[in-house]
Amino acid sequence: MSKVLVVPAARVQQGGLTLFMAGIKVREIVSDGFFNVETLDPDDGADKGYQRLLNVNRAKKLADYVLKGQKNRDAFLPTSILLATDKSVAYNEKNNTIEMDLQLVGPFSVVDGQHRLEGLRMAAERDKTILDFEVPVNIAVNLPKIDQMCHFLIVNTTQKSVDKAVEQRIIARLTDAIAPADMPSLPKWIFNRIEKGDVDKAIKIVDYLNATAESPWLGKIQMANAEKDKSTVNQRSFIKAILRYVLVANNPLSVIFENLEEEKEVFLTYWKAIKSVLDNGNSSTLYKSNGVDLFCRFSTPFFMKLQNAGRFDFPAMATLLRACLDHVEGEYSGVAHPDWWVKGGRASFLNSGAIHVVLQEMIRALHKVSLELRPAR
Known part of the structure; x- marks a missing residue:
């Protein structure tokens, strides 16, 4: 009734x-x-x-x-x-x-x-x-x-x-x-925000990182309304970093590539390269807010260097990142070593100001690197 x-x-x-x-x-x-x-x-x-x-x-x-x-x-x-x-x-x-x-x-x-x-x-x-x-x-x-x-x-x-x-x-x-x-x-x-579509794009990038089998971020991102479980960073922080530092006018990722699928794949390849250079299996801080913030910021100058070389594949990214980190000098030169990123290591205690200093040192090192790569076949 x-x-x-x-x-x-x-x-x-x-x-x-x-x-x-x-x-x-x-x-x-x-x-x-x-x-x-x-x-x-x-x-x-x-x-x-x-x-x-x-x-x-x-x-x-x-x-x-x-x-x-x-x-x-x-x-x-x-x-x-x-x-x-x-x-x-x-x-x-x-x-x-x-x-x-x-x-x-x-x-x-x-x-x-x-x-x-x-x-x-x-x-x-x-x-x-x-x-x-x-x-x-x-x-x-x-x-x-x-x-x-x-x-x-x-x-x-x-x-x-x-x-x-x-x-x-x-x-x-x-x-x-x-x-x-x-x-x-x-x-x-x-x-x-809706008209611009950048939040929607950032959500799709984060979902792709969190769900792709070969992604370093597989299952590590805590989504909205989800329980923390084994996640290391929340969606809110990752989206904020992508909106602020990646989906911006001066970042080649949002300028060069014609569709979102290519952008997602390039950004995933970037993090694969980061993992290959800095993750020894214990570098958990790499996948926390400090790692997200630093490498989202670094993506703009890094992708600009790759753009000049005409390469966005994994070998080019891994080679460039390794060479760049080897040239970092001063107090934060440890950023080049996986041990720096272990839980309780130096990276765990960086504040926003320190991350900015590390970023500047990485950018200086990047400018010192002469990247000579054969065009990808």
């Missing part, structure tokens, strides 16, 4: 967005089929979810707060939850109510408020009187899934913090999903 819920509501029109503002009891909200949280799955490329993972401790704290307030009769939770559906909801203008057949319009997608919902559910399990607690809810109707994703991004980047890795994934999915001309209204900085 279908469940029909009738509640008082006010209709709010914001441009093309229709919202219904209502007070709904917890018993209705936590009932089966009322809402659904579409969590982003880092292991499924076809996944369309966009929510961060639930923080159980955060939800539990809210439950404790509500239970204490209920006992003292001063429970206070005024912030509204934002739900959405791509269906219509019947509005009765005579008595200002909405009528929802949950079998037809549900479950509602949670755009904002999943921790409040889970906290209320936890509280109601411990105290049944919480079921009559009324929660302010905004329901957006006739809102396509892609628009729901956009609104989640707006709420969680302009008003509150969301994991940067989740934000990156959403921007990449929006880039793939629709043309910029069809994009719902977004803050300019988000729209520019």
Whole structure:
């Protein structure tokens, strides 16, 4: 049997967005089929979810707060939850109510408020009187899934913090999903990222490094919403470094090559060369933030040198990198040796300033190297 819920509501029109503002009891909200949280799955490329993972401790704290307030009769939770559906909801203008057949319009997608919902559910399990607690809810109707994703991004980047890795994934999915001309209204900085497409490209490069069998990075990158497991660096940091130092106008990688497949392959070859020169099996710091930051920065002058030689294959990269590192002098000459990159070694304790100094020494050494390579056949 279908469940029909009738509640008082006010209709709010914001441009093309229709919202219904209502007070709904917890018993209705936590009932089966009322809402659904579409969590982003880092292991499924076809996944369309966009929510961060639930923080159980955060939800539990809210439950404790509500239970204490209920006992003292001063429970206070005024912030509204934002739900959405791509269906219509019947509005009765005579008595200002909405009528929802949950079998037809549900479950509602949670755009904002999943921790409040889970906290209320936890509280109601411990105290049944919480079921009559009324929660302010905004329901957006006739809102396509892609628009729901956009609104989640707006709420969680302009008003509150969301994991940067989740934000990156959403921007990449929006880039793939629709043309910029069809994009719902977004803050300019988000729209520019989507239109430029660099986050989407960076995500694809990182996914390629993390999933390719012969990659030094195989399984080492912690994706958005994924458990740490055996990863050594998170997606957020790697994407940030690629956006800042690799996908830039002066880096040959983003200028010379005609398609993303070639760019991914060249960048993978670069890291294969780095591994061949610096990884003795114990050089774990090479695959942490310091290694990512240093070698993403170094990729621009390194690729420029290769561009002059007309070679971007593995032998050329390995030869050039080895020759370059052999010419590094001074305090940071140890950068050329695998032992420098072992866990607890010198590389583990570099700050941003020190990494910059190492980079400059590597660039000086690179300029000293005369690269004479036969053209690749």
